[in-house]
Amino acid sequence: MFRDVYDIEDSEQAKGYLSFWRNMAIESNTQPFIKFANMLKAYWSGVVKYFDSKLTNGILEGINAKIQLLKRRARGFRNIKNFINMIYFCCAKLKFDCPRLTT
Structure with a gap:
């Protein structure tokens, strides 16, 4: 499901989907997913900038x-x-x- 975020064209929809996925990952009670979701939260501003610029480092x-x-x-x-x-x-x-x- 996480990879589906890259198929979304609109940046606001992609940010919303990523937020939705993060909440689902936390509710899954699967420790690796929770750890990744917390990392997404910590680096949220940098991660969502990708959807506006489509640039990576x-x-x-x-x-x-x-x-x-x-x-x-x-x-x-x-x-x-x-x-x-x-x-x-x-x-x-x-x-x-x-x-x-x-x-």
């Missing part, structure tokens, strides 16, 4: 995951400039045409 979370991976791979950079350059190199999808050296 998924792209930012993906970029952050790449940066954290770079930090773990490097096991420390000598200075912050090298770390920032590596972030640009890996996250900006830069392409370089470097000449091949033949020996």
Whole structure:
């Protein structure tokens, strides 16, 4: 039932349905649903903003995951400039045409 909220076109109807679903989840006396419903209540303003803008922060979370991976791979950079350059190199999808050296 929760996924049905994404099929609703009108943002006010979607907010109403989400509120209805949250109340049903609390009345179900199923602990995982109650925990999720309480989390929805705590983050209500951020969750319902999705229905107005249809934007998420998924792209930012993906970029952050790449940066954290770079930090773990490097096991420390000598200075912050090298770390920032590596972030640009890996996250900006830069392409370089470097000449091949033949020996």
